[in-house]
Amino acid sequence: MDKLLIEGGHKLNGEVRISGAKNSAVALLPATILAESEVTIEGLPNISDIDILKELLEDIGGEVSQDGEDVTINPANMVSMPLPNGRVKKLRASYYFMGAMLGRFKKAVIGLPGGCNLGPRPIDQHIKGFEALGAKVTNEQGAIYLQADELVGAKIYLDVVSVGATINIMLAAVKAKGKTTIENAAKEPEIIDVATLLNSMGANIKGAGTDVIRIEGVDELNGCQHTIIPDRIEAGTYTILAASKGEEVTIDNVIPTHLESLTAKLREMGVEIEESTDYLIVRGNRPLSNVDIKTLVYPGIPTDLQQPFTSLLTQAEGTSIVTDTIYQARFKHIDELRRMNASIKVEGNSAVVSGQTPLEGAKVKASDLRAGAALVIAGLMADGVTEVVGLDHIERGYDQITEKLKNLGAVVWREQMSEEDKKLFQNA
Ligand SMILES: CC(=O)N[C@H]1[C@@H](OP(=O)(O)OP(=O)(O)OC[C@H]2O[C@@H](n3ccc(=O)[nH]c3=O)[C@H](O)[C@@H]2O)O[C@H](CO)[C@@H](O)[C@@H]1O
């Protein structure tokens, strides 16, 4: 297993190309289960979550072929194979096999999902939706058993605005009999992307991207070609990174409106950002004012950018307060930032960040994907060398991060973990 080493203090310049969106990709791949013939998805990111999902599709009989960033799935011979353990535990999005397999086969057995440990991550709203459509759902020894004689459209009000539940219910409902309405639906761009793929396959979904989604069930879905949207969280991470050490960094292949909550906050801090149709130019590396941020459902500041943003705030003037309203305990990066000399106090679901604290290189652990991104940003701003272990978390969601950083002028490299590193990794 490798660790990532970062020599801090170097200015960043140049261009970084953003990959396809992880949180779309991880739903688009399971969605192909619902088609009768080949689906090609163009522009997939090269990340470990995608590798695992391709293997899961093969486990149930799918034929998967790859040509660079494009993946073609032939779902014709898929069967409803139980997936109680193993790979499904390695990522969050394996829960989409529940909706997609229920939609196609009317039955599924799927282990409870893994993914980043951000505190409790229940799936009660997914189950509420499946049950409303007529499925019987039981939890037996950590696996969810779903079974329906037939799926019939229903009106489903989500008690919590959930990305996963919204997409999962769409997947289960597209072939159900009659009309389904999802009220209080999540509005994230990834939901529109999944609805676009399903509609290209022949589904009838209206309202994706608003809080009421209407689905008219169809009998059959067919193959198609679909190009994925760019990853707004990867783009946001590089935008924050450019704000910290970038003289002039172009973030290419973005949809600027997807990043508005972030760019508005960065401008408030004094970062210069120029926007075009599909790229941003960020001029950072200058005095930053303190700001308070609060994560919210889309179009608010995404929780997935809270951790990277916190690193940046250690260098702003004065004190900033970061509140996470989505995952109230998403603060595992804070102890690691403290090892690097940051001064941050956690109070309930807020972190109080003291600014202008010089960071020092240290050996730190990425406990989850975005904690990893936060530590990389801190490492770029720190004096000396920072060693980040737990690279496997980072590789769940950042395509070729070492190469992309090097292209911007960062001094980063990978080394094999020593026995001491492995102990730190296990004990932390
Ligand atoms: C693979 C994927 O797309 N992951 C994203 C997705 O995760 P995920 O889909 O798991 O997150 P949700 O939008 O479902 O969760 C939002 C909130 O609702 C709660 N909740 C959710 C479902 C449920 O049945 N019951 C319930 O109480 C969660 O605990 C959380 O507090 O959206 C999160 C919020 O934008 C992001 O951080 C993740 O990167």
Ligand SMILES: C=C(OP(=O)(O)O)C(=O)O
């Ligand atoms: C929390 C995240 O991912 P997942 O839901 O896949 O664990 C994330 O992408 O920040």
